[in-house]
Amino acid sequence: MARIRAALAATGLMLTVFTVSAQAQLGAAPASPPPEGIAPEQSAGFAKGRFAELDALPDWGGIWFLARGNPEAGPEPQPVLTGEYQAQREAWRQEVIANNGVERLSRSNCSPPGLPRIMRLGQYPYEFLFTPGRVTINQEAWMQTRTIWTDGRGHPPLEELDPTFHGHSIGHWEGDTLVVDTIGISDQLEFGEGGVHSDQFRLIERIHLSPENPDILVNEMRMEDPLALAEPYEVVSSYRRDRHGSLIEFQCSENDRNPVNEHGETLFE
Amino acid sequence: MTRILSFAFGAALSLAGLAGGAALAHHSYSMFDMTKTVVLEATVQQFRWANPHAFIRVSVPVGNATEEWSIEMTSPNNLIQEGWTRRSLRTGDRVQLYVHPLRSGARGGSYAGVRLANGTTLGTVN
Numbered sequence: 001m002a003r004i005r006a007a008l009a010a011t012g013l014m015l016t017v018f019t020v021s022a023q024a025q026l027g028a029a030p031a032s033p034p035p036e037g038i039a040p041e042q043s044a045g046f047a048k049g050r051f052a053e054l055d056a057l058p059d060w061g062g063i064w065f066l067a068r069g070n071p072e073a074g075p076e077p078q079p080v081l082t083g084e085y086q087a088q089r090e091a092w093r094q095e096v097i098a099n100n101g102v103e104r105l106s107r108s109n110c111s112p113p114g115l116p117r118i119m120r121l122g123q124y125p126y127e128f129l130f131t132p133g134r135v136t137i138n139q140e141a142w143m144q145t146r147t148i149w150t151d152g153r154g155h156p157p158l159e160e161l162d163p164t165f166h167g168h169s170i171g172h173w174e175g176d177t178l179v180v181d182t183i184g185i186s187d188q189l190e191f192g193e194g195g196v197h198s199d200q201f202r203l204i205e206r207i208h209l210s211p212e213n214p215d216i217l218v219n220e221m222r223m224e225d226p227l228a229l230a231e232p233y234e235v236v237s238s239y240r241r242d243r244h245g246s247l248i249e250f251q252c253s254e255n256d257r258n259p260v261n262e263h264g265e266t267l268f269e
Numbered sequence: 270m271t272r273i274l275s276f277a278f279g280a281a282l283s284l285a286g287l288a289g290g291a292a293l294a295h296h297s298y299s300m301f302d303m304t305k306t307v308v309l310e311a312t313v314q315q316f317r318w319a320n321p322h323a324f325i326r327v328s329v330p331v332g333n334a335t336e337e338w339s340i341e342m343t344s345p346n347n348l349i350q351e352g353w354t355r356r357s358l359r360t361g362d363r364v365q366l367y368v369h370p371l372r373s374g375a376r377g378g379s380y381a382g383v384r385l386a387n388g389t390t391l392g393t394v395n
Binding site for chain 2: 063065101109110123124125140141242245247248249250251252254255256257258266268269
Protein backbone atom coordinates (compact mmCIF):
# COMPACT_ATOMS: atom_id res chain seq x y z
CA MET A 1 0.00 0.00 0.00
CA ALA A 2 2.87 2.31 0.87
CA ARG A 3 4.40 1.49 -2.50
CA ILE A 4 1.20 2.37 -4.33
CA ARG A 5 0.96 5.66 -2.48
CA ALA A 6 4.54 6.44 -3.39
CA ALA A 7 3.83 5.67 -7.05
CA LEU A 8 0.75 7.89 -7.04
CA ALA A 9 2.72 10.67 -5.43
CA ALA A 10 5.40 10.34 -8.12
CA THR A 11 2.75 10.47 -10.85
CA GLY A 12 1.27 13.59 -9.30
CA LEU A 13 4.67 15.16 -9.24
CA MET A 14 5.21 14.40 -12.92
CA LEU A 15 1.84 15.91 -13.84
CA THR A 16 2.76 19.03 -11.95
CA VAL A 17 6.07 19.28 -13.78
CA PHE A 18 4.36 18.86 -17.18
CA THR A 19 1.79 21.50 -16.36
CA VAL A 20 4.41 23.98 -15.28
CA SER A 21 6.54 23.40 -18.39
CA ALA A 22 3.51 23.72 -20.72
CA GLN A 23 2.61 27.03 -19.10
CA ALA A 24 6.17 28.20 -19.45
CA GLN A 25 5.96 27.64 -23.23
CA LEU A 26 2.77 29.63 -23.77
CA GLY A 27 3.58 32.87 -25.49
CA ALA A 28 7.05 31.68 -26.42
CA ALA A 29 8.39 31.90 -29.98
CA PRO A 30 7.06 29.27 -32.45
CA ALA A 31 9.15 26.13 -32.43
CA SER A 32 9.48 25.54 -36.21
CA PRO A 33 11.40 27.90 -38.48
CA PRO A 34 9.62 29.29 -41.60
CA PRO A 35 9.83 27.05 -44.69
CA GLU A 36 12.85 26.99 -46.96
CA GLY A 37 13.10 29.82 -49.51
CA ILE A 38 9.88 31.77 -48.90
CA ALA A 39 8.76 34.66 -46.75
CA PRO A 40 7.03 33.50 -43.57
CA GLU A 41 3.69 35.03 -44.62
CA GLN A 42 3.69 32.89 -47.80
CA SER A 43 3.73 29.69 -45.77
CA ALA A 44 0.83 27.24 -45.87
CA GLY A 45 0.63 27.98 -42.18
CA PHE A 46 -1.07 31.27 -43.12
CA ALA A 47 -4.09 29.88 -44.96
CA LYS A 48 -6.76 32.37 -43.96
CA GLY A 49 -7.78 34.76 -46.71
CA ARG A 50 -6.54 32.51 -49.50
CA PHE A 51 -9.31 29.96 -49.88
CA ALA A 52 -11.00 31.78 -52.79
CA GLU A 53 -7.92 31.17 -54.94
CA LEU A 54 -8.49 27.43 -54.69
CA ASP A 55 -11.58 27.66 -56.87
CA ALA A 56 -9.34 28.06 -59.91
CA LEU A 57 -7.92 24.57 -59.37
CA PRO A 58 -9.26 21.57 -61.34
CA ASP A 59 -12.13 19.37 -60.15
CA TRP A 60 -10.58 16.42 -58.32
CA GLY A 61 -13.49 15.82 -55.94
CA GLY A 62 -14.59 12.40 -54.77
CA ILE A 63 -12.34 9.41 -54.15
CA TRP A 64 -10.15 7.66 -56.68
CA PHE A 65 -9.50 3.95 -57.26
CA LEU A 66 -6.50 2.69 -59.19
CA ALA A 67 -7.72 1.71 -62.66
CA ARG A 68 -6.57 -1.76 -63.61
CA GLY A 69 -4.27 -1.89 -66.60
CA ASN A 70 -5.08 -3.58 -69.84
CA PRO A 71 -4.48 -7.32 -69.31
CA GLU A 72 -3.36 -7.57 -72.95
CA ALA A 73 -0.54 -5.12 -72.32
CA GLY A 74 1.73 -7.75 -70.78
CA PRO A 75 4.28 -7.25 -68.02
CA GLU A 76 5.25 -3.71 -67.18
CA PRO A 77 8.83 -2.62 -67.91
CA GLN A 78 11.02 -2.72 -64.84
CA PRO A 79 13.58 -0.20 -63.60
CA VAL A 80 17.00 -0.58 -65.21
CA LEU A 81 19.28 -0.80 -62.20
CA THR A 82 23.03 -0.28 -62.01
CA GLY A 83 25.68 -2.76 -60.81
CA GLU A 84 25.20 -3.51 -57.14
CA TYR A 85 21.49 -2.61 -57.16
CA GLN A 86 20.90 -4.95 -60.09
CA ALA A 87 22.94 -7.67 -58.37
CA GLN A 88 20.91 -7.23 -55.19
CA ARG A 89 17.59 -7.51 -57.06
CA GLU A 90 18.82 -10.62 -58.91
CA ALA A 91 19.91 -12.19 -55.61
CA TRP A 92 16.44 -11.48 -54.22
CA ARG A 93 14.85 -13.08 -57.31
CA GLN A 94 17.03 -16.17 -57.02
CA GLU A 95 16.18 -16.53 -53.35
CA VAL A 96 12.46 -16.33 -54.10
CA ILE A 97 12.78 -18.99 -56.80
CA ALA A 98 14.94 -21.24 -54.60
CA ASN A 99 12.40 -20.84 -51.82
CA ASN A 100 9.48 -22.24 -53.86
CA GLY A 101 8.24 -18.78 -54.65
CA VAL A 102 8.12 -17.68 -51.03
CA GLU A 103 9.25 -14.11 -50.57
CA ARG A 104 10.55 -13.54 -47.09
CA LEU A 105 9.25 -10.28 -45.70
CA SER A 106 11.31 -8.20 -43.34
CA ARG A 107 8.33 -6.06 -42.35
CA SER A 108 4.80 -6.71 -41.18
CA ASN A 109 1.96 -6.64 -43.70
CA CYS A 110 0.67 -3.86 -41.44
CA SER A 111 3.65 -1.75 -42.48
CA PRO A 112 2.88 0.51 -45.46
CA PRO A 113 4.90 0.30 -48.68
CA GLY A 114 5.77 4.01 -48.86
CA LEU A 115 6.40 5.87 -52.07
CA PRO A 116 6.16 5.20 -54.95
CA ARG A 117 4.30 1.93 -54.42
CA ILE A 118 1.55 3.38 -52.28
CA MET A 119 0.34 5.45 -55.24
CA ARG A 120 -0.28 2.22 -57.14
CA LEU A 121 -2.44 0.13 -54.82
CA GLY A 122 -5.29 -1.82 -56.35
CA GLN A 123 -7.50 -2.13 -53.29
CA TYR A 124 -7.59 1.16 -51.47
CA PRO A 125 -8.75 4.52 -52.82
CA TYR A 126 -7.27 8.00 -52.48
CA GLU A 127 -8.58 11.51 -52.01
CA PHE A 128 -6.95 14.81 -52.91
CA LEU A 129 -7.61 17.83 -50.71
CA PHE A 130 -6.70 21.37 -51.68
CA THR A 131 -6.01 23.98 -49.03
CA PRO A 132 -3.96 27.17 -49.43
CA GLY A 133 -0.31 26.29 -49.90
CA ARG A 134 -0.68 22.55 -49.88
CA VAL A 135 -2.27 19.50 -51.48
CA THR A 136 -2.99 16.62 -49.13
CA ILE A 137 -3.37 13.09 -50.45
CA ASN A 138 -5.21 10.91 -48.00
CA GLN A 139 -4.77 7.25 -48.67
CA GLU A 140 -7.21 4.72 -47.33
CA ALA A 141 -4.33 2.25 -47.28
CA TRP A 142 -2.82 2.22 -43.79
CA MET A 143 -4.55 5.65 -43.34
CA GLN A 144 -1.47 7.32 -44.74
CA THR A 145 -1.30 11.06 -45.40
CA ARG A 146 0.91 12.68 -48.02
CA THR A 147 1.59 16.38 -47.76
CA ILE A 148 2.63 18.24 -50.91
CA TRP A 149 3.69 21.80 -50.17
CA THR A 150 2.53 24.20 -52.89
CA ASP A 151 3.39 27.43 -51.07
CA GLY A 152 6.60 27.85 -53.02
CA ARG A 153 8.98 26.44 -50.45
CA GLY A 154 11.95 24.36 -51.54
CA HIS A 155 13.25 21.09 -50.15
CA PRO A 156 15.44 21.25 -47.08
CA PRO A 157 18.96 19.98 -47.82
CA LEU A 158 18.84 16.20 -48.24
CA GLU A 159 21.20 15.66 -45.32
CA GLU A 160 18.73 17.43 -43.05
CA LEU A 161 15.83 15.21 -44.08
CA ASP A 162 14.97 12.17 -42.06
CA PRO A 163 14.50 9.33 -44.60
CA THR A 164 10.81 8.43 -44.47
CA PHE A 165 8.11 6.41 -46.23
CA HIS A 166 6.81 9.50 -48.03
CA GLY A 167 9.88 11.72 -48.13
CA HIS A 168 9.49 15.47 -48.64
CA SER A 169 7.18 16.65 -51.44
CA ILE A 170 6.88 20.08 -53.01
CA GLY A 171 4.52 20.84 -55.87
CA HIS A 172 3.33 23.52 -58.24
CA TRP A 173 0.58 23.83 -60.81
CA GLU A 174 1.39 23.94 -64.51
CA GLY A 175 -2.07 24.79 -65.85
CA ASP A 176 -4.29 21.99 -64.54
CA THR A 177 -1.38 19.63 -63.91
CA LEU A 178 0.03 19.23 -60.41
CA VAL A 179 3.77 18.65 -60.67
CA VAL A 180 5.20 17.04 -57.54
CA ASP A 181 8.84 16.58 -56.67
CA THR A 182 9.72 14.20 -53.84
CA ILE A 183 13.07 13.45 -52.22
CA GLY A 184 14.08 11.89 -48.92
CA ILE A 185 12.33 8.54 -49.42
CA SER A 186 13.88 5.78 -47.33
CA ASP A 187 16.35 3.58 -49.22
CA GLN A 188 14.92 0.56 -47.40
CA LEU A 189 11.75 0.65 -49.52
CA GLU A 190 11.28 -1.33 -52.72
CA PHE A 191 10.14 0.04 -56.03
CA GLY A 192 9.44 -2.06 -59.11
CA GLU A 193 9.84 -5.79 -58.49
CA GLY A 194 12.09 -6.26 -55.51
CA GLY A 195 14.59 -3.52 -56.35
CA VAL A 196 15.67 -0.82 -53.92
CA HIS A 197 17.13 2.60 -54.59
CA SER A 198 19.66 4.90 -52.96
CA ASP A 199 19.05 7.94 -50.79
CA GLN A 200 19.48 10.03 -53.98
CA PHE A 201 16.15 8.73 -55.33
CA ARG A 202 13.79 11.38 -56.71
CA LEU A 203 10.16 10.91 -57.73
CA ILE A 204 8.51 13.37 -60.09
CA GLU A 205 4.76 13.07 -60.59
CA ARG A 206 2.62 14.91 -63.12
CA ILE A 207 -1.00 14.48 -62.03
CA HIS A 208 -3.88 15.68 -64.19
CA LEU A 209 -7.36 14.74 -65.35
CA SER A 210 -7.47 12.72 -68.54
CA PRO A 211 -8.28 14.92 -71.56
CA GLU A 212 -10.58 12.15 -72.83
CA ASN A 213 -12.42 11.43 -69.59
CA PRO A 214 -12.72 13.87 -66.67
CA ASP A 215 -13.48 10.97 -64.30
CA ILE A 216 -10.00 9.55 -64.87
CA LEU A 217 -6.99 11.01 -63.09
CA VAL A 218 -3.59 10.28 -64.61
CA ASN A 219 -0.31 10.17 -62.67
CA GLU A 220 2.78 10.17 -64.88
CA MET A 221 5.55 9.02 -62.57
CA ARG A 222 9.22 9.48 -63.31
CA MET A 223 11.94 8.17 -61.03
CA GLU A 224 15.57 9.21 -61.08
CA ASP A 225 18.51 7.97 -59.05
CA PRO A 226 22.11 8.71 -60.07
CA LEU A 227 23.35 5.74 -58.05
CA ALA A 228 20.75 3.00 -58.51
CA LEU A 229 19.12 3.73 -61.89
CA ALA A 230 20.93 3.43 -65.21
CA GLU A 231 18.17 5.50 -66.79
CA PRO A 232 15.03 7.27 -65.52
CA TYR A 233 12.17 4.89 -64.84
CA GLU A 234 8.75 6.01 -66.03
CA VAL A 235 5.34 4.48 -65.37
CA VAL A 236 1.80 5.82 -65.67
CA SER A 237 -0.95 5.13 -63.16
CA SER A 238 -4.60 6.00 -63.70
CA TYR A 239 -7.33 6.35 -61.14
CA ARG A 240 -11.09 6.30 -61.66
CA ARG A 241 -13.46 8.51 -59.73
CA ASP A 242 -16.18 7.56 -57.26
CA ARG A 243 -17.75 10.99 -56.84
CA HIS A 244 -19.65 10.33 -53.62
CA GLY A 245 -17.38 7.72 -52.09
CA SER A 246 -15.46 8.18 -48.86
CA LEU A 247 -12.40 6.55 -47.38
CA ILE A 248 -12.94 3.77 -44.87
CA GLU A 249 -10.95 3.49 -41.66
CA PHE A 250 -7.85 1.28 -41.82
CA GLN A 251 -6.60 0.00 -38.46
CA CYS A 252 -4.44 -2.87 -39.59
CA SER A 253 -3.61 -4.35 -36.22
CA GLU A 254 -7.33 -4.65 -35.35
CA ASN A 255 -7.98 -7.03 -38.25
CA ASP A 256 -4.58 -8.46 -39.13
CA ARG A 257 -5.15 -11.98 -40.40
CA ASN A 258 -1.86 -12.06 -42.26
CA PRO A 259 0.92 -11.83 -39.69
CA VAL A 260 4.51 -12.49 -40.71
CA ASN A 261 6.35 -15.14 -38.68
CA GLU A 262 10.01 -15.10 -37.58
CA HIS A 263 11.01 -16.72 -40.89
CA GLY A 264 9.46 -13.88 -42.92
CA GLU A 265 6.55 -16.09 -44.01
CA THR A 266 3.07 -14.60 -44.30
CA LEU A 267 0.40 -16.53 -42.41
CA PHE A 268 -3.34 -16.81 -43.01
CA GLU A 269 -5.59 -16.89 -39.99
CA MET B 270 -5.91 -21.80 -37.31
CA THR B 271 -2.54 -20.28 -38.21
CA ARG B 272 -0.99 -21.90 -41.20
CA ILE B 273 2.18 -21.30 -43.15
CA LEU B 274 1.59 -20.51 -46.77
CA SER B 275 3.49 -20.99 -49.91
CA PHE B 276 3.86 -17.32 -50.61
CA ALA B 277 4.76 -16.71 -54.21
CA PHE B 278 4.79 -12.94 -54.42
CA GLY B 279 8.16 -12.45 -56.13
CA ALA B 280 7.89 -15.45 -58.37
CA ALA B 281 4.43 -14.54 -59.54
CA LEU B 282 5.53 -11.03 -60.34
CA SER B 283 8.87 -11.82 -61.91
CA LEU B 284 8.14 -15.03 -63.72
CA ALA B 285 4.57 -14.64 -64.86
CA GLY B 286 4.60 -10.87 -64.98
CA LEU B 287 1.78 -8.75 -63.71
CA ALA B 288 -0.28 -7.65 -66.65
CA GLY B 289 -0.80 -3.98 -67.23
CA GLY B 290 0.76 -2.62 -64.07
CA ALA B 291 1.80 -3.67 -60.63
CA ALA B 292 -1.52 -3.42 -58.79
CA LEU B 293 -0.26 -4.15 -55.33
CA ALA B 294 -2.47 -4.92 -52.38
CA HIS B 295 -2.11 -5.22 -48.62
CA HIS B 296 -0.33 -8.49 -49.27
CA SER B 297 0.24 -10.74 -52.26
CA TYR B 298 -2.59 -12.95 -53.56
CA SER B 299 -0.13 -15.66 -54.53
CA MET B 300 -1.09 -17.64 -51.45
CA PHE B 301 -4.30 -18.48 -53.31
CA ASP B 302 -4.67 -20.63 -56.41
CA MET B 303 -6.44 -18.03 -58.51
CA THR B 304 -6.88 -20.51 -61.38
CA LYS B 305 -9.16 -22.73 -59.25
CA THR B 306 -12.64 -21.98 -57.97
CA VAL B 307 -14.32 -23.97 -55.22
CA VAL B 308 -18.04 -23.66 -54.50
CA LEU B 309 -19.00 -23.89 -50.83
CA GLU B 310 -22.56 -24.55 -49.66
CA ALA B 311 -22.05 -22.53 -46.55
CA THR B 312 -23.63 -21.01 -43.48
CA VAL B 313 -22.28 -17.64 -42.43
CA GLN B 314 -20.73 -17.66 -38.94
CA GLN B 315 -19.16 -14.21 -39.04
CA PHE B 316 -18.93 -11.35 -41.53
CA ARG B 317 -16.30 -8.72 -40.73
CA TRP B 318 -16.50 -5.49 -42.72
CA ALA B 319 -13.10 -3.89 -42.08
CA ASN B 320 -9.78 -3.06 -43.67
CA PRO B 321 -7.32 -4.33 -44.68
CA HIS B 322 -9.68 -7.07 -45.90
CA ALA B 323 -13.31 -7.90 -45.31
CA PHE B 324 -13.64 -11.47 -44.09
CA ILE B 325 -16.22 -14.24 -43.92
CA ARG B 326 -16.09 -17.26 -41.62
CA VAL B 327 -18.45 -20.00 -42.69
CA SER B 328 -19.32 -23.56 -41.77
CA VAL B 329 -19.66 -26.12 -44.53
CA PRO B 330 -21.35 -29.48 -43.93
CA VAL B 331 -19.31 -32.37 -45.36
CA GLY B 332 -20.94 -35.74 -44.78
CA ASN B 333 -21.66 -35.94 -41.06
CA ALA B 334 -19.01 -33.39 -40.19
CA THR B 335 -18.73 -29.64 -40.50
CA GLU B 336 -15.74 -27.82 -41.88
CA GLU B 337 -14.94 -24.25 -40.96
CA TRP B 338 -13.62 -22.05 -43.75
CA SER B 339 -12.02 -18.59 -43.59
CA ILE B 340 -12.65 -16.48 -46.65
CA GLU B 341 -10.68 -13.35 -47.28
CA MET B 342 -12.23 -10.64 -49.41
CA THR B 343 -10.90 -7.45 -50.94
CA SER B 344 -11.26 -4.12 -49.11
CA PRO B 345 -14.75 -2.97 -48.07
CA ASN B 346 -14.44 0.06 -50.37
CA ASN B 347 -13.67 -2.18 -53.34
CA LEU B 348 -16.66 -4.35 -52.39
CA ILE B 349 -18.89 -1.26 -52.33
CA GLN B 350 -17.89 -0.75 -55.97
CA GLU B 351 -19.45 -4.11 -56.84
CA GLY B 352 -22.62 -3.61 -54.83
CA TRP B 353 -21.78 -4.89 -51.36
CA THR B 354 -22.76 -3.23 -48.10
CA ARG B 355 -21.85 -4.17 -44.56
CA ARG B 356 -25.33 -5.72 -44.29
CA SER B 357 -25.05 -7.95 -47.36
CA LEU B 358 -24.37 -10.97 -45.13
CA ARG B 359 -25.71 -11.82 -41.70
CA THR B 360 -24.76 -14.58 -39.32
CA GLY B 361 -26.84 -17.65 -40.10
CA ASP B 362 -27.36 -16.82 -43.80
CA ARG B 363 -27.10 -19.85 -46.07
CA VAL B 364 -25.11 -18.94 -49.15
CA GLN B 365 -23.21 -20.41 -52.05
CA LEU B 366 -19.66 -19.02 -51.92
CA TYR B 367 -17.27 -19.10 -54.86
CA VAL B 368 -13.67 -18.97 -53.64
CA HIS B 369 -10.12 -19.41 -54.90
CA PRO B 370 -8.64 -21.89 -52.41
CA LEU B 371 -5.39 -21.58 -50.49
CA ARG B 372 -2.52 -23.35 -52.23
CA SER B 373 -1.60 -24.94 -48.92
CA GLY B 374 -4.81 -26.98 -48.94
CA ALA B 375 -5.96 -25.43 -45.68
CA ARG B 376 -9.64 -24.49 -45.43
CA GLY B 377 -9.40 -20.94 -46.59
CA GLY B 378 -9.62 -18.96 -49.74
CA SER B 379 -10.05 -15.71 -51.55
CA TYR B 380 -13.58 -14.53 -52.29
CA ALA B 381 -14.69 -14.56 -55.92
CA GLY B 382 -18.50 -14.32 -55.68
CA VAL B 383 -21.57 -15.27 -53.73
CA ARG B 384 -25.13 -16.42 -54.40
CA LEU B 385 -27.29 -15.19 -51.55
CA ALA B 386 -30.24 -17.10 -50.10
CA ASN B 387 -32.65 -14.99 -52.16
CA GLY B 388 -30.87 -15.96 -55.37
CA THR B 389 -29.17 -12.64 -56.06
CA THR B 390 -25.48 -12.76 -56.79
CA LEU B 391 -22.47 -10.54 -56.14
CA GLY B 392 -19.05 -10.87 -57.71
CA THR B 393 -18.15 -13.70 -60.08
CA VAL B 394 -20.27 -16.83 -59.82
CA ASN B 395 -19.62 -19.32 -62.60
